[in-house]
Structure formats: C-alpha cells, structure tokens
Amino acid sequence: MAYGVTVPEQARILIVEDDLDIASMLVDLVNNSGFLASSVANGTEMDRTLARSNFDLILLDAMLPGEDGFSICRRLRSSRKIPILMLTALRDDIDRILGLELGADDYVTKPFNSRELMARVKNILRRATDANEPAEEELGPMTFAGWRIDPRSRQLLDAEGAQVSMTTAEFDLLWAFCRNPNKVLTREQLLSMTHAGAAGPVERSIDAHISRVRQKIEPNLKDPTFIKTVRLGGYLFASKVERVP
Known part of the structure; x- marks a missing residue:
C-alpha cells in the first residue's frame, strides 16, 4: 500500500453519500484499494446499517438531505469511537474545519483526488489500529x-x-x-x-x-x-x- 502505511487489508468502510454516482465511484475506489465498502444515502440508513454490522471507518458526506453530515458526525462521536472522514464541497476554511471540531478525524474537499482520499483513509485506519506501537x-x-x-x-x-x-x-x-x-x-x-x-x-x-x-x-x-x-x-x-x- 502507498506511503508505507500498514492497515488491515479487509477493513470495512461505510460510505454515507446521497449522490448515487459519487457513492458508486467511492465503493469501487474503496474495494479496489483492498477494503470492503458499503454505501447508504442518509443518516437513517446509516443507523440501520450500523445496528447490523461493524465498520472500521465512515466516509461521511457533509451535505446530506435531512440530517446533514455535521449533525451526524456530532451524534456519532457522542456514542461511538469509529473513525470519521468527512467529504465536503464547502470551500470556506471555517466550514471545512467544522467537522474536525465536531469530532471527525479528517476531511477531504470535493472534487477530490482519489489517491489523496485513499492516503487519508489509510492513515486514519493506521492510527485507529495502532499499528506503529510505541517503545x-x-x-x-x-x-x-x-x-x-x-x-x-x-x-x-x-x-x-x-x-x-x-x-x-x-x-x-x-x-x-x-x-x-x-x-x-x-x-x-x-x-x-x-x-x-x-x-x-x-x-x-x-x-x-x-x-x-x-x-x-x-x-x-x-x-x-x-x-x-x-x-x-x-x-x-x-x-x-x-x-x-
């Protein structure tokens, strides 16, 4: 894997994205990178999926219909430790770091470079699995x-x-x-x-x-x-x- 990052090969990633074309592209990208991807279109579907299965990371779109990604991030962080990487089309620095302040581990701005996105995913997973143990x-x-x-x-x-x-x-x-x-x-x-x-x-x-x-x-x-x-x-x-x- 790129950048010398050691992460679990079969990490499960849940994609929360309402744009079907983007969701399909992300599923292919994640699967082709050696992980297991699932996708849902909103917070309600996400909750049902998380109740049934465990995931190692959530790719969360900020601009979702109904409950937006920022609200979902805040809610997830209050009850779960699962890593969150937010996807946002917002260009303002204040808006883009809002997800971090709500507890997201990182963010990527749309349109994004696929290689950069997966580099961020791998780095978050590496941190979460504590692959590089301290002395x-x-x-x-x-x-x-x-x-x-x-x-x-x-x-x-x-x-x-x-x-x-x-x-x-x-x-x-x-x-x-x-x-x-x-x-x-x-x-x-x-x-x-x-x-x-x-x-x-x-x-x-x-x-x-x-x-x-x-x-x-x-x-x-x-x-x-x-x-x-x-x-x-x-x-x-x-x-x-x-x-x-």
Whole structure:
C-alpha cells in the first residue's frame, strides 16, 4: 500500500453519500484499494446499517438531505469511537474545519483526488489500529493533575475515574503531550508524532484537534491550564506528568 502505511487489508468502510454516482465511484475506489465498502444515502440508513454490522471507518458526506453530515458526525462521536472522514464541497476554511471540531478525524474537499482520499483513509485506519506501537517503556499509563491516560486501553479517565470519550487523533495528541511535558512542540512535530490530519493542512488540522482536547480537559477554555499556545512556536503541555508504577 502507498506511503508505507500498514492497515488491515479487509477493513470495512461505510460510505454515507446521497449522490448515487459519487457513492458508486467511492465503493469501487474503496474495494479496489483492498477494503470492503458499503454505501447508504442518509443518516437513517446509516443507523440501520450500523445496528447490523461493524465498520472500521465512515466516509461521511457533509451535505446530506435531512440530517446533514455535521449533525451526524456530532451524534456519532457522542456514542461511538469509529473513525470519521468527512467529504465536503464547502470551500470556506471555517466550514471545512467544522467537522474536525465536531469530532471527525479528517476531511477531504470535493472534487477530490482519489489517491489523496485513499492516503487519508489509510492513515486514519493506521492510527485507529495502532499499528506503529510505541517503545515498550512508553506503553504504561501516566497521570497528570488527577487525570489518568492509558495507551494500552486508549482511555482517558478524569479525577473521579470517569472515562472521557476521545477520537483517535485527540488521544494521540494528548498522549504526545504527556510524553513531552513542559516542552514546546511545533505543529509539524505534533503532526509527525500523531499523524493527526495527515496529508492535510497541518496548522488547521492540529489546531482543530487541540481545540477539541482542550474542551475535554481544561477547566477554563479562555485561560488554558494544561495546553498552552506558544506564539510563533506551537504548543506546550504545562503539567507535571508521572508514570504509574
């Protein structure tokens, strides 16, 4: 597979697209790339399909009739960890990153290049399957300010022990910060460590995912305690991090 990305050969991908021609093209593209594709035309059909079968990734069109893709993304993320790649014809940067802020792992703008789309799909699947495992000494859980993050179970627990739902990209970013506390990390370094927004616009993707992480761990979003923005530098995780014995 392209770009040296290791992903499961028979990963199942659900395409949510109301344009029959585009849906048919996507099914052929996904199947020809070695995966298993199914397609539905709207959120209602998607719900029925997800109730019957498990999927490894959802390709979700933003502009759907009835419930749009952004609403579906928000709803899915509130109850599922399945990776989401949004397809959008919207050209405005604010509109295009809205999906990321709602919990999508990445997005592609229509009309898209087929090779680029599949590169993004493979990178998301690689992250989700955790193919590139960290070094053995980095596998243990860590704590910071009462929070606990465990890379083995890929869980984040708050001070009361409640699990906090996170996307793959969000977890990878927080884990990268915990491994590098009190160090300034550039957006390019974070991209390299996590592949968040791989093959996409680095600054926009990283910033959107960090915004999501902040919403989940920061007590005051207007004055972040943990993830500090460093002007012209990147981000710094300002907390003492300890490994769990």
